[in-house]
Amino acid sequence: MGYRVAVVGxxxxxxxxxxNILAERKFPFDEIAALASSRSTGDMIALGDTDxxxxVRNLEHFDFTGWDIALFAAGSGPTKIYAPKAAAAGCVxxxxxxxxxxxxxxxxxxxxxxxxAIDGYTKRNIIANPNCSTAQMVVALKPLHDAATIKRVVVSTYQSVSGAGKEGMDELFEQTRAIFVNDPKESRRFTxxxxxxxxxxxxxxxEDGSTKEEWKMVVETNKILDPDIRVTATCVRVPVFVGHSESINIEFERPLSVEQAHEILREAPGIMLVDKREDGGYVTPVECAGEFATFISRVRKDPTVKHGLNLWCVSDNLRKGAALNAVQIAELLGRRHLRKA
Structure with missing residues (x-):
């Protein structure tokens, strides 16, 4: 017996x-509902690469009673209205x-x-998925933190336009075309x-001059990983369609060599280490698009602090930064709590 799963948005x-990921990972559902606003009601949408x-069903009229899990990807506005209704109906x-x-x-x-931490979901029947840039970073930090205790993180992000939705991807495409044909360039989604x-x-x-995206990386890392880690972030949008990149500087309490970090990262869940000190011996967003892993490259010593390392971290933001992590949470929820399949 499988789960009844709703995808909102x-x-x-x-x-x-x-x-796509529910289908790829063969998530054990008996029934699946695709929900969206009235504008999309009646449209047909593919379930991954299956036949x-x-x-698409209207979210406004959907009854969550009897459904097990609802994956929300609808933004804060609709979520504020419908997530409490789903949770109250017994749907996680x-x-x-x-x-x-x-x-x-x-x-x-x-x-x-x-x-x-998932065990606390019963208080509200709601589980949160972190910000895309935070998700890939904490996957990289966790095994290193366990080994040598992280004191401080300085991160600069290079975030793709897909993080701003379809409108962001469309704007990059339209502006690029306009430049080549000498048409006027419009900025609607970006400043x-x-x-x-x-x-x-x-x-x-x-108020302090940081952006909310940068603030999210700080407070979410503290909540997920360790409240004692000091984090400072600079978040930048770049002309890449899919895949967020991060340059991460880490200061540890105890010594950790590059060789030790390599060994730890090779064995860590969710990580693919690709770190050859040669031309092309690293991963870029083009290679990570469509992949499940968080890729780590360019691991090297930071000589400006007592115990420091630098690394390069790349991941598909639509996958690990959003959809994949949500499905992995659903898998974890099933193993630990729902146990229907």
Whole structure:
């Protein structure tokens, strides 16, 4: 007997990827519902690369009673309305928005990092999925933290436009084409031209001069991994369609050599180490797109602190940063609590 699973926001980038990954990983569902707004009701959407298509159902009229898991990829607005209704109906919500991440009674989960925290889901029947840039970073940090205790992290991100949704991807494509044919360039989704440019601004600015995206990386890392780790972040949007990259500088309490870090990372769950000190001996967003792993390259000593390392971290933000992590949470929930399949 399998699960009854609803995917909320099924027609968006992350929702479609959730359907792909549910199919790829052969998640044990008996029934699956693709939910979206009334604009998409009645549309047909593929269930991954299977022969099945799902008719999109109207979220506004959907009854979650009798459904086991709802994967939400609809943004904070619809989630605020419908996630509590699903949870109250007995359906466990796994939410990809930022709405519940810092709620103290909602677990914020990356299965490779803090699986035990999922046990707290019963307080609200809601589990939060972290920010895309945080998710891949804590996967990389966790095994190193266990080995030598991280004191401080300095991270600069290079985040793809798919993190801003379909509109972001469309804007990069349209601006790139406009430049080649000498048409006017419009910036609607981003604050400045994104084609052939980088923008050091993701989400709203806060009083201290940081952006909300940078703040998320700090507070989410502390909640998921360790509240004593000091984190500072600079988040940048780059003209890449899929795949977030991060340059991470780590200061440890105890010594950790490059060779030891390599050995640890090779064995760590969810990580693929590709670190050859030669041309092309590292991973870029192009190679990581469509992959499940978080890729680590360019591991090297930081000589400016007593115990420091630098590394390069790349992952498909639509997968590990969003849809894959949500499905992994659903798998973990099934193993530890629901146990239907």
């Amino acid at each position: 099924a027609t968006g980038n992350v929702g479609r990827e959730m359907l 099945r298509e799902l008719k 919500v796994i939410d990809n928005s930022s709405l519940y991440r810092m709620e103290p009674d909602v677990p914020l989960i990356v299965p490779e990092v803090n699986p035990d 400045k031209q994104i084609a052939f440019n980088v923008i050091p601004h993701i989400d709203a600015f806060m």
